[in-house]
Amino acid sequence: MNSTAQHIAVIGGGLAGLTAALDIAKQGMHVDLYESAPSLGGRTQSFFHHPSQSWVDHGPHLLIGAYHHTIALLKDIDALQNTQWQNSLNLPLWDMQRGHFSLTTSKLLPFPLAQMHAVYKMPHHGMKTLPSLLRMALSMKNISSDKVSDWMIKANIHPNLQRDMLEVLCLAAMNEHMHAANAASFAQVLQQAFSTHHTARLGWFTKPLSQALIQPLESHCKTRGVHIHTSSRVLALHAHQHGCDVKTRLGKKHYHQVILACSPSIRNKLLHIEQPIATQSITNIHLWFDQQVTLQTPFVGGIGTYGQWFFDISQQFNTKASSSHICAVISADKSKSSKTKKVHTVLQELQHITQQPQLQPISQRIITVQTATHCVCPIARPNMPKHTIDACEQPTEGELPATIETAVLRGHRAAQQCLTNTN
Ligand SMILES: Cc1cc2nc3c(=O)[nH]c(=O)nc-3n(C[C@H](O)[C@H](O)[C@H](O)COP(=O)(O)OP(=O)(O)OC[C@H]3O[C@@H](n4cnc5c(N)ncnc54)[C@H](O)[C@@H]3O)c2cc1C
Numbered sequence: 001m002n003s004t005a006q007h008i009a010v011i012g013g014g015l016a017g018l019t020a021a022l023d024i025a026k027q028g029m030h031v032d033l034y035e036s037a038p039s040l041g042g043r044t045q046s047f048f049h050h051p052s053q054s055w056v057d058h059g060p061h062l063l064i065g066a067y068h069h070t071i072a073l074l075k076d077i078d079a080l081q082n083t084q085w086q087n088s089l090n091l092p093l094w095d096m097q098r099g100h101f102s103l104t105t106s107k108l109l110p111f112p113l114a115q116m117h118a119v120y121k122m123p124h125h126g127m128k129t130l131p132s133l134l135r136m137a138l139s140m141k142n143i144s145s146d147k148v149s150d151w152m153i154k155a156n157i158h159p160n161l162q163r164d165m166l167e168v169l170c171l172a173a174m175n176e177h178m179h180a181a182n183a184a185s186f187a188q189v190l191q192q193a194f195s196t197h198h199t200a201r202l203g204w205f206t207k208p209l210s211q212a213l214i215q216p217l218e219s220h221c222k223t224r225g226v227h228i229h230t231s232s233r234v235l236a237l238h239a240h241q242h243g244c245d246v247k248t249r250l251g252k253k254h255y256h257q258v259i260l261a262c263s264p265s266i267r268n269k270l271l272h273i274e275q276p277i278a279t280q281s282i283t284n285i286h287l288w289f290d291q292q293v294t295l296q297t298p299f300v301g302g303i304g305t306y307g308q309w310f311f312d313i314s315q316q317f318n319t320k321a322s323s324s325h326i327c328a329v330i331s332a333d334k335s336k337s338s339k340t341k342k343v344h345t346v347l348q349e350l351q352h353i354t355q356q357p358q359l360q361p362i363s364q365r366i367i368t369v370q371t372a373t374h375c376v377c378p379i380a381r382p383n384m385p386k387h388t389i390d391a392c393e394q395p396t397e398g399e400l401p402a403t404i405e406t407a408v409l410r411g412h413r414a415a416q417q418c419l420t421n422t423n
Helices: 015-026 068-076 113-119 130-143 150-156 157-176 183-193 209-223 264-269 339-354 404-422
Strands: 007-011 030-034 048-050 054-057 062-066 083-085 090-095 098-105 202-205 228-229 236-240 243-248 253-255 257-260 279-289 299-302 308-310 324-331 361-375 388-390
Touching: 007 015, 007 243, 007 253, 015 030, 015 209, 015 257, 015 404, 030 243, 048 209, 054 209, 054 243, 068 209, 068 404, 090 157, 098 113, 113 130, 130 157, 130 183, 150 157, 157 183, 202 209, 209 228, 236 264, 243 257, 257 264, 257 404, 279 339, 299 339, 308 339, 324 339, 339 361, 388 404
Parallel strands: 007 030, 007 257, 030 228, 090 299, 257 388
Antiparallel strands: 048 054, 062 202, 083 202, 090 098, 236 243, 243 253, 279 324, 279 361, 299 308, 308 324
16 A cells, blocks of 8 residues: 555654654654643653742753764754753762762773773772773673673672762663663663763753653654644554554544554553563652752762762753752662652752752652653563554663663654555
8 A cells, every 4th residue: 555545543642652653754644643641742741840930851861972863853853952962971970978070081082091091080990990891891792691780790890880880870771770780781881872982972951851852843743744632542452454443532543553652561451461561760859949059060970879860950951040950860769768858868968969058949849750761671572463563662681771762763663664564
């Protein structure tokens, strides 16, 4: 059948679903995108915070230069200007004993040398940990361990390098601690990120995600003719010989192909698949102050602190105001403390980091996204019925973990699959 006569449904209006819908619509196909929430964006959605009269992300998102597909998409939807990038890697860190220090690579050196120099310069490193960096690089080609912590033991990686570099990166990239994170997937992340100055640098959005990313994507989808149905939960799917029927509260509609870009647990429910799905949470503690609370850099990684990352949102958004918005992020948060205690702990840490002992927030909000990411797990993706395509987040061992980059990639791949099936 001619591709322009094809009717395609996309289930899920997060980054993966929107990317797939845009790609398919560009080929002239009719696309209906169904999103159960009142607005698009999924986990990259923002909400309006009345006390500060501002849009706020559930949690801030970091980018790395190796996010080639995300960067290309941002260019395509004229949104790259909504991000800011380091020139080369600078990982600002802080601990109680050493204060501020960083893993900073000099662009004057070729990347591998710059990386060695950066580790050498960190306090409590030097020749003590440099050989570990080399051992790690060598062992990366042939990972035989299941978990990152086993890999570290096998490769005899110095505890200081684990604490100041690897645990920080593992939590940020995998949203899991080293004892739980898959070694082969983490090695993939390190190989992709630590290959050049360009890929290793970090980036961030200069506006809330709904404005920086989702609105431009939605607007490009609409221009290309995608029919977007928000507040439209898909209740049932029926795949048969001639296509797939999609049921929402408004009734049933026939499609030639259906892309599932919702969570894997919803996919399994819709397709009656029995399969355990492992997820990991992220806790975000937002604090607003009626005074300037400026971090030395747009974000700081805490070593030995409860708050793993402290994001200076006002600095990232370049907000010219006397007030400040800081967000502390805790990946794979296992603390059983009360919300009040968590906020208190993070505030004390922030007081030390900024050396502003009198800090008191005027407003606070703690958001724990329970299903922030789907963990890398050994279970393979299920076989999909004919006329359905899987674009759900379900990384398996050795694959890149769940990030916005892999969401964009899943969207592109599902659209490609859809086109291949048509031709
Ligand atoms: C707090 C937080 C911080 C993060 N930080 C980072 C970071 O720093 N860097 C990074 O790269 N990544 C980060 N991530 C991960 C990243 O946001 C996700 O991996 C990515 O957004 C997933 O996109 P997606 O489209 O696959 O899924 P989702 O965004 O979950 O989209 C799925 C959509 O499907 C919809 N849906 C579900 N069921 C139905 C149904 N029956 N009918 C219709 N629609 C349905 C949902 O409402 C949702 O909108 C973070 C995530 C969180 C939560």
